[in-house]
Amino acid sequence: MSCGEPHETDCSEVLDHLYEFLDREMPDADCTKFEVHFEECSPCLEKYGLEQAVKKLVKRCCGHDDVPTDLRAKVMGRIELIRSGETVPEHDVTVADVRGAAATEG
Numbered sequence: 605m606s607c608g609e610p611h612e613t614d615c616s617e618v619l620d621h622l623y624e625f626l627d628r629e630m631p632d633a634d635c636t637k638f639e640v641h642f643e644e645c646s647p648c649l650e651k652y653g654l655e656q657a658v659k660k661l662v663k664r665c666c667g668h669d670d671v672p673t674d675l676r677a678k679v680m681g682r683i684e685l686i687r688s689g690e691t692v693p694e695h696d697v698t699v700a701d702v703r704g705a706a707a708t709e710g
Contacts, residue, residue: 607648613641618648622655 607615618641624630625638642649 607645609645611641611644613637615641615645615648618642618645619651622652625652626655626659 618625618638621630621634621638625635628635642652
């Protein structure tokens, strides 16, 4: 996605790191660059707003459930694989894993 306008920070960079921005998992200087970009670029601002709304909805609906430790470790491991660009196994985290972990925690 790109608005077709030149920006100091390219739209693709902003969208590739949108979740890091949403979670404030990036340096303040990068956050500032993204905020400037959102002021200039309405398509990216719209995407940011949508992702922010989804994140709030998930937190409101699911934020009170305790996540089993082993499931959290599996999910975090998969996220790290994706971020590093490595191939992610298809059956890394399955519905059976989620149900089994929930049953042992409950």
